[in-house]
Amino acid sequence: MVVDTFSEDKTRWNPLRAGxxxxxxxxxxxxxxxxxxxxxxxxxxxxxxxxxRIVRLS
Structure with missing residues (x-):
């Protein structure tokens, strides 16, 4: 899983989705x-x- 500070629309990354x-x-x-x-x-x-394998959260 790729961890990024901000999503493409520059909103805060949601740790619940990552979990x-x-x-x-x-x-x-x-x-x-x-x-x-x-x-x-x-x-x-x-x-x-x-x-x-790389999984990107979108």
């Missing part, structure tokens, strides 16, 4: 991790940490 997404991924058998927005497009950073 719901986290729990949904866990229920699906995933092992979610948090990635800062600045690193979300850095494939080397993700691969080095075993991250094979």
């Amino acid at each position: 719901e997404a986290w729990m949904r991924l866990r229920a699906e058998g995933g092992r979610p991790a948090v990635v800062f927005a600045e690193r979300a497009d850095d494939a080397g950073h993700s691969l080095a940490r075993g991250i094979d």
